[in-house]
Amino acid sequence: MELEPKQGKSMRSPTPTDHHHTSKLRRRRRRNICLAVIAVILLVVLIFVILGLTVFKAKRPLTTVNSVSVRDLDFSIDIARVRVLLNVTVDVNLSIKNPNKVGFKYTNSSALLKYRGEVVGEAPIPAGKISADETRQMNLTLTLMADRLLSNPNVYSEVIAGTLPLQTYTRISGKVQILFKIHVVSYTTCDLTVDIRSRSVGNQTCHYKTKL
Structure with missing residues (x-):
């Protein structure tokens, strides 16, 4: 009696839909990073402007x-x-x-x-x-x-x-x-x-x- 060889788990090849989804996630991640960097820069600029108009405002000697x-x-x-x-x-x-x-x-x-x-x-x-x-x-x-x-x-x-x-x-x-x-x-x-x-x-x- 011959035994049939045991078959391993089949691997599914990536589909165009998977590539599109991964690319979309990467773009979203890059966009979020850019938005976060811009927000930090704007916050720093705002802090400097506030300090420049208050604590560090130029006064006359x-x-x-x-x-x-x-x-x-x-x-x-x-x-x-x-x-x-x-x-x-x-x-x-x-x-x-x-x-x-x-x-x-x-x-x-x-x-x-x-x-x-x-x-x-x-x-x-x-x-x-x-x-x-x-x-x-x-x-x-x-x-x-x-x-x-x-x-x-x-x-x-x-x-x-x-x-x-x-x-x-x-x-x-x-x-x-x-x-x-x-x-x-x-x-x-x-x-x-x-x-x-x-x-x-x-x-x-x-x-x-x-x-x-």
């Missing part, structure tokens, strides 16, 4: 003149020539506060001493960086250049009268980088009257202006 004083004042009156030889040195103490959550970098600048709109003295302000929420103190010395006043007819009469109007001017220009770089310029102007006899500063009025 605040410049404040704490004091202006006369360090030195010497003068001599030439009655024959109706002119005055005048030397004045003014000390200016100012502070710059950076209210931002990132550093504020400023470029080389200068402080000016003016007499009736004419620049008669200058002091350099070297470039630097002010850290987040830091207040930087600056002590500037402005020396009046006597030769620049020789041709001004007002100096003689004002020195004789006992007062000399001067003006200090500082301009600090720099950048704050949060999501992108923002250019900031801070201006400070102080009008003051120097009492010739007491060699001190009388009236003093300061004005502040900042541009983003």
